[in-house]
Amino acid sequence: MLARSHRSLHALPCTRRVLGAQIRSPLSQQAVRRKSGPYGYTQAKALVFSQNGEPSEVLKLHTHSISPSLPKRSVLLRALAAPINPADINTIQGTYGSQPSFTSLIGTSSPSAIPGNEGVFEVVATGDSSLPVHKGDWVVPAVAQFGTWRTHAVADVDEVLKINKEGLRATQAATISVNPSTAYRILRAYGPSAGISAGLGMRPLEVGSGQWFIQNGANSGVGRAAIQLGRLWGLRSINVIRERESEQETESLRAELTELGADVVVTEKQFLSREWKDQLAEITNKGREHIGLGLNCVGGKSATAVARSLSESGTMVSYGGMARQPIALPVGLLIFKDIRVVGFWLSRWNQQDAAGRKHMIDYIVDLIREGKLRDVPLREVAWNWETDASVLAQEVQGGLKGFKGGKGIFVFGDT
Amino acid sequence: MLARSHRSLHALPCTRRVLGAQIRSPLSQQAVRRKSGPYGYTQAKALVFSQNGEPSEVLKLHTHSISPSLPKRSVLLRALAAPINPADINTIQGTYGSQPSFTSLIGTSSPSAIPGNEGVFEVVATGDSSLPVHKGDWVVPAVAQFGTWRTHAVADVDEVLKINKEGLRATQAATISVNPSTAYRILRAYGPSAGISAGLGMRPLEVGSGQWFIQNGANSGVGRAAIQLGRLWGLRSINVIRERESEQETESLRAELTELGADVVVTEKQFLSREWKDQLAEITNKGREHIGLGLNCVGGKSATAVARSLSESGTMVSYGGMARQPIALPVGLLIFKDIRVVGFWLSRWNQQDAAGRKHMIDYIVDLIREGKLRDVPLREVAWNWETDASVLAQEVQGGLKGFKGGKGIFVFGDT
Incomplete structure (x- = not known):
């Protein structure tokens, strides 16, 4: 799953500074995208903002690399789908009730945050085989402000919640959490x-x-x-x-x-x-x-x-x-x-009742699978490796306008 | 207690129509006030309103007589003190959350209501000696919109709550209920x-x-x-x-x-x-x-x-x-x-938790007696038999204006 053999190896911007647990070894500057393999780095992109403002102005697309050596309690995730919710936009604007911490963990030049509260990821690797999630599982964030608007993430296993993916579309799974x-x-x-x-x-x-x-x-x-x-x-x-x-x-x-x-x-x-x-x-x-x-x-x-x-x-x-x-x-x-x-x-409730949340998510997933809870109308926004930052930022910017014929949702393709 | 021997027997308006349980036998028209005695009628006055409006315009002082033959579960009460609260004024104006029923029970020519939610009364007679309150006891209303702005009342024993009067002034006892x-x-x-x-x-x-x-x-x-x-x-x-x-x-x-x-x-x-x-x-x-x-x-x-x-x-x-x-x-x-x-x-709470209310009133009365809960500043308004309706109505009218140096309270003297 880490390797996407059909990926073109064209020139890409690359992270100079890599900080924090998520990125194990600094990368030297290079002009080509690395192929990822069992022992290779994963190339990742994330929408980030380092100051509050209108999404079209403050959102940047940041490219970085993730080391294959995962901490024991961590999992490497590949994004499948992540919706654009009003709360996400308000967070970027700075009008939301809480503000994510700005960090340099993924090597941005200024401390930044990754928006997106909701989404579904596929587990591509785990730090230890005894963890309760395994390669191929689908997980949703178990914590607020996980930062779902990114192609890949490394997370502590406690920060995600495994869902039963059987019979579910990624867009369905991505829209249950909020x-x-x-x-x-x-x-x-x-x-x-x-x-x-x-x-x-x-x-x-x-x-x-x-x-x-x-x-x-x-x-x-x-x-x-x-x-x-x-x-x-x-x-x-x-x-x-x-x-x-x-x-x-x-x-x-x-x-x-x-x-x-x-x-x-x-x-x-x-x-x-x-x-x-x-x-x-x-x-x-x-x-x-x-x-x-x-x-x-x-x-x-x-x-x-x-x-x-x-x-x-x-x-x-x-x-x-x-x-x-x-x-x-x-x-x-x-x-x-x-x-x-x-x-x-x-x-707030998620923080205070983790067990109740798991029960609820399982219940909702079952309803969706049984066709008893139907999706909201969605407008799929393809996010591939080549997708331009401005395309993504404009979709976010438009997300607060009414009557759009569906909630925007990033659907990750070739990333 | 029914008899007030020093009372002057000057000419008084008297009730023509007497209706309801409170007044047992119709009185013939008469020009003198009856003396009341163990078997005599009690002459009573009440502020009443028969339509909503400004207190100075709609309040009337109605005189009526109360029969000495009380129903078994009833008590005859003499008012000692009754404050003028904003809620009482709003009730007269018709802006309060509930409206008392207009009745002809005390023989008013139009169906009327007696304002006043709060006050203290002395028991002057009971319908049966086995009732839990006795002559000389002090009671406060146990129900909303009891109608305390009157010299006397006949009430069902369940409509009042006996308080321990020891060491209390009437004005203190009158201001605990609200x-x-x-x-x-x-x-x-x-x-x-x-x-x-x-x-x-x-x-x-x-x-x-x-x-x-x-x-x-x-x-x-x-x-x-x-x-x-x-x-x-x-x-x-x-x-x-x-x-x-x-x-x-x-x-x-x-x-x-x-x-x-x-x-x-x-x-x-x-x-x-x-x-x-x-x-x-x-x-x-x-x-x-x-x-x-x-x-x-x-x-x-x-x-x-x-x-x-x-x-x-x-x-x-x-x-x-x-x-x-x-x-x-x-x-x-x-x-x-x-x-x-x-x-x-x-x-609402009074209606829903009578037992809790009794406990609370006893507790508050004890605090007042012990000097631990001090009165609000009061401006005593004497209400004697001769007090003119307009004097009383004006006091009520002024009750919503601020900075008056005290809450108005009717203190009943020679009634």
């Missing part, structure tokens, strides 16, 4: 409260109860996963989408989400109109059916409307803020209607 | 989270830990009680007050709160300034000491600043919205800092 996981975790953790007598804690929406949740950004990766997981777990969903450019496109998206299992799909215009209150009453049988949970990834007015749509003691969970506007919360909603407002950050 | 109770309950119910692994529940600030909480409106009844209870329980408080009219008055208030046990007192101006972040870092030893809980009774910018001042995974509890502005919440505070935002409504 979006379906977020949806899974929010639906599992929150719901109608057990009430003040239980200490104002949250309890899950009861599986099979037909209880409602409501979400904006329903067309997002998280939104689509929530629709499908909710349906599988016997919940019902009210889904808010932005109007598309034409009515036909809006109807087409509505049909798509309904096909996934959405019970109700409304446009944001409807949702923010005066009529929504009455429409909601109709949906919920005049309020007799409770809406215990709201998912917000937009913020601003849309978030306020989600909070208002909840039934008494409902919880609104924010996992994003695409509108870049704060949530305006009438105090009375909190006091008299007992609405609770919290946030969800997958990275 | 404000100290709210402070007690919020401090007991919320605090630094046990973390996502514990299901994102809330846990109490640990007693004796020296953990911080922060509150705006620190000069309010709830605020003062929170300072004192917090101090008693080994917590520390950061207290935000509005600037008074002169710097001297501000300093005087600061000294007053410090004397009660406030660790830090800041003005709203300081609190909303750019410098606050650094000042907060200084207070909390550069963030090493966590602020796990925020109390908000203001809303608007002040609430946002409370939320921002919290440490990771802190909870902001809103129990009021004096500024009448929604809370603006940056989504990142919820997601990355894991701030949780909830409301607290005492009425």
